[in-house]
Amino acid sequence: MVVFAGQGDARRSMSLLWRSDRPEQQDRRPGPGPRPGLSVDAIVTAAVAVADEDGMAALSMRAVGERLGRTAMALYTYVPSKSELLDLMYDAVHAELPMEYDDTGDWRAGLTDWARDTLEFQLRHPWVLQVSQARPVLGPHEYAGLDTLVHLLRTTGLEARLLRRLVGTLSHFVRGCAGTVAEARQAAAATGESDEEWWFARSALLGEVAPDFAERYPDLMAMETGSAPQPPAPAPAPGEEAVPYPEREARETFDVGLGVLLDGIEAAIGRTATP
Amino acid sequence: MVVFAGQGDARRSMSLLWRSDRPEQQDRRPGPGPRPGLSVDAIVTAAVAVADEDGMAALSMRAVGERLGRTAMALYTYVPSKSELLDLMYDAVHAELPMEYDDTGDWRAGLTDWARDTLEFQLRHPWVLQVSQARPVLGPHEYAGLDTLVHLLRTTGLEARLLRRLVGTLSHFVRGCAGTVAEARQAAAATGESDEEWWFARSALLGEVAPDFAERYPDLMAMETGSAPQPPAPAPAPGEEAVPYPEREARETFDVGLGVLLDGIEAAIGRTATP
C-alpha cells in the first residue's frame, strides 16, 4: 500500500506544512463562533500515534477522530483531506531526525551514524516507508533531514553531480533494510505467528511440494549450506533477548551492505583525488 | 500500500503456487457439475493485466471478475482469497525474469545486466514493488530469480555469508530505484499533472512560503547549484523523446549507484584475494 500525498489545493497544503498561516492563529483573535477544541498539531499528533501503534492500514479519519473524542468529519475543519494530513504527519515526524554529526574529517563514521539513526527512525515510524517518494512532501523537516545527509556527503569532497546520486543510493538502501524489518514485524503482529514459526512451517511445506528443490536451485542451496543453516531457524540462545530471525538477517544486511556502499564511495574519492 | 500475502491455509496456498494439484486437473476428468468456465491461470492472467494497466489500487476482485465476464464471487471457486491471488500473480510474473547471464568471468557485466533486467521487469509490473518482502511468497519463479542472482554472485568467489548480504543489498537498491520511477509515473497518471508541471508549481510555492530557504538549507543549495539547475525543469530538447524529470533522475541514480555498489564488491573481492 503506497499512499500518495495531497493533491488538493497545493497552496493551502504548503501553507499548512510550513505553518505560514500560523501568525494569525497565534494572535488568539477568537472571532465569532465556538472556540476551536482541536488544532492541526493535535490532529497530527493523534494521527501519528494511531499510525505508530496500529500501522498505516489502521489510520482512518474515524480512528483519529475517536482518539480525540470527535467524529471523523470534525477533522475536516482543520485539515483538507486525509492526504494532506499524511503530508503533515510525514513532515512532523521528520523533526526527530538528528542533525548534528561528526563532520570533522571522518566521513565514514558520519555516514554510518546517519544511516543507523535513519534506520531507527524509520523503524519507530514504519508507516513513513509507505509514503510515496516520487513527489516528496517538501516540508521543512524533510528538507532538514536531506540537508543533513548532503552536508555529510559534502565532506567527502566529491563533485555535486555524483553527490546527488549518492543521496538516492544511500536512501534506497536504508529504506530497503527498514522496510524488510518493518514488514516482518507487521506480519508477525497481524498473524500472531512468529517468524520462526512461519519459516518452520513453510520449510516443511516446501519440502512436500517441491521435493526437487535442491536440483532446481543449486546455487541457492550452495549458498545456504555454505553460510548458515538458517531457514530452519537457529535456536535462540536461552536467556538472550531473541531478535527475530529475519530482523537479525536484515540488520546484518544493513551492516554489511553499508560497508560495501561506503567502500564504493571510498573508491570514488580515491579516483577523483588522483586524477 | 504494502499488501500482505496469503495467511489462509498455507498448504493449499503452496499447492497452488507450485501447481502440485495440477496433475489431477490436467487429466480433464470432468466430474459432476457444470464445466468450469475459468481456471486459476486465466484468473491470474486477468488480475495481472488489471494491475499492470490500472495499478494495485485498482486491483479488486470485482475488477478481475468483470474482465472475465463474471462476478467477483465467481473467483472464489478457484482462489481462496485476494491475498492468495496476489501470491499467484507475484510468482507468475517472476517467470519473465531472464535466467541466463554471462558467467564466464566478468561478474561486473553479469550483475549490471541482471540489475537492468530486474529494473525493467519491476517497471513493467510496478505493483510487485508493493508486495511485502518480509515473508516471501516462496513460489518457484521467485526462487528461480533468486537462484539466478546467487549464481552470478558466486562467480565472484566471495564467501557464502557475505553473498547472502549482497543479495539483499542489491535487491534493496534496485527496488528503491524502481519504486521511485513507478511512483512518479503513477502520480503523473493519477493527477494528470506531469512531473515538470508539478515541480514548477511547487518550486514557486516553496519560494512564497519559505523565502529563507537558501539560508536554512545551505548544503542543499550548494549541491543544487553545483550540479544542475534542476527542480525548475530543464527544457526538453525539441523532437527528442522526453523522459520525465524524476524518471531521468532515478535512472542516473541507478547507473551511478550501481557502479558504486559494484566498486564496493570489487573491494571486498580484492580483500579476500590478498589476505
Place this chain on the structure above:
DNA sequence: GAAGTTACTTTACGACGTAAGGAGTCGCAA
C-alpha cells in the same frame, strides 16, 4: 436581541473483501 460565522454532528453514497444462501448444470448410480 438579531445576524453572521464557526465547530462539530448526523446522515448518506459508492467503493471494498467476502460470508451466506440459492439457482442452475452436469456425471453417475439406481
Place this chain on the structure above:
DNA sequence: TTGCGACTCCTTACGTCGTAAAGTAACTTC
C-alpha cells in the same frame, strides 16, 4: 430414466473506508 450429489456461478448483505451535504449549537459583533 430418474434423482442425487457435486459443482459453478449469482444475488444479497455486512461492516469497513473517505468525504459530500446539510443540520445544530456556540459564540462574537452589530
